[in-house]
Amino acid sequence: MALYAFNLEIAKTREAVSEPMIGLMRLQWWRDALAQIFEAGQPPHHAVAEALASAIATHGLDRNDFERLIEARERDLEDTTFASLDDLERYAEETTAPLFGLGLAVLGVQGPNDDEAIRKLSVGYALRGLVRALPFLLRARTIVVPDDLIARHAVDRRALLALKPTAGPTAAVETLCRRSGHLLAEGRAARSRRVRGDVPIMLNGRVAEYHLRCLRRAGYNPFDPDVAARPALLAAALWLHAAFNRP
Numbered sequence: 001m002a003l004y005a006f007n008l009e010i011a012k013t014r015e016a017v018s019e020p021m022i023g024l025m026r027l028q029w030w031r032d033a034l035a036q037i038f039e040a041g042q043p044p045h046h047a048v049a050e051a052l053a054s055a056i057a058t059h060g061l062d063r064n065d066f067e068r069l070i071e072a073r074e075r076d077l078e079d080t081t082f083a084s085l086d087d088l089e090r091y092a093e094e095t096t097a098p099l100f101g102l103g104l105a106v107l108g109v110q111g112p113n114d115d116e117a118i119r120k121l122s123v124g125y126a127l128r129g130l131v132r133a134l135p136f137l138l139r140a141r142t143i144v145v146p147d148d149l150i151a152r153h154a155v156d157r158r159a160l161l162a163l164k165p166t167a168g169p170t171a172a173v174e175t176l177c178r179r180s181g182h183l184l185a186e187g188r189a190a191r192s193r194r195v196r197g198d199v200p201i202m203l204n205g206r207v208a209e210y211h212l213r214c215l216r217r218a219g220y221n222p223f224d225p226d227v228a229a230r231p232a233l234l235a236a237a238l239w240l241h242a243a244f245n246r247p
Contacts, residue, residue, distance in 0.1 A: 002051035003106065006030075006066070007099050009048055010073045015140070020077040027070050034070075038063045059106045065098035082146040085179065092126035093119060100125075100201050109197040117190040121205050124183030128208040131176050131215065134222040138163055145172050165221040174220040177212050184208055188247070202247035203238050210234050 010030055017023040033049045036042055043053035055061065072094035082088040100118045104110070130137070130144045137144055138161055145155065153175070155168035184205045191202060210231060218224035241247050 002048065002055040003099060003102050005048045006052050007069065010070055011076075011095070013073055014076040014142075020079075023077040024074065027073060030070055031067070034063060034066050055106060059108075061102055061105055065102050068094060068098045081143055084148045085146045085176075088130075088144065088146045089123050089127070089179075092123045092130070096122035096126040100204070103201045104198055107197045107200065109201075114192065114198070117187050117192070118201070120183045120187030120190060121202065122187075124180045124187060125204050125208045127176055127180040127183070128211055131173055131180070131222055132211050132227065134173070135163060135228075145169070145176070149175055163223050165223050169222070170220045173215065173222050177215050177220060180208065181212050184212075191247075196245050199242050199245065199247045203241060206238055206241055206247060207234065210237070 010027060013023045013026050017026060033044050033046065036044060037049070037053045037056055041053070041057070043049040072091065075091060082091065097119050100122050101115075104114060104118065134144070141161065143150075143157065143160065145160070149155070149172040150157065150168075153168045153171040155172055156166060159166045160169050188202070188205060191198070211227075214227050214229070215222065218227050221227070
């Protein structure tokens with residue numbers, strides 16, 4: 001919970017500030033907080049920082065993973081687009097893979113294929129998250145659909161920013177969803193079958209797949225209200241996957 005709370009603190013930076021410089025200062029505060037935790041063992045007086053310090057001390061977490069997450073969030077403050085799907089996937093990996101890796105460390109899990117499984121899972125999970133958040137991001141004038149997909153599917157940027165479900169954006173979203181599903185499947189296939197402790201992290205893939213099915217039923221229209229509907233039986237499905245060690 002401390003890891004996810006930290007991730008939320010840095011992930012919401014763009015929405016929490018009025019200008020990029022203030023956002024950079026906010027991220028620097030977290031860098032300084034990590035320095036205090038790792039170098040002096042004394043976190044600043046902040047609920048999340050204090051909980052994080054306890055988790056770091058208990059589980060010997062890697063400082064570099066936290067630094068990667070902070071650095072990745074600096075891109076959120078830049079007024080630039082993603083040139084290609086590869087570019088978007090690199091961003092997805094950097095904003096998610098270190099977090100999932102830290103989660104495995106907390107669970108005390110390490111297997112022969114963990115790095116590859118987590119990398120694929122994290123990219124697939126993050127791509128799904130970006131697609132699902134499209135209406136919110138577009139209202140903030142942020143386009144995360146890569147330029148190469150915009151060109152390939154003749155996406156009208158004005159229609160996209162107006163939240164209009166035209167053919168171009170729908171085709172681009174379908175491409176992103178299919179890529180997400182493919183990566184999630186590859187991540188699961190790369191997982192070591194000899195471990196059980198990684199289930200709380202690997203189940204993120206099932207959550208992502210649930211949302212991908214919602215998007216598919218909506219014809220890959222990210223603006224369909226059913227896409228953001230509250231999951232009905234997701235919790236029960238996750239319990240069953242965990243019980244049979246099939247995340």
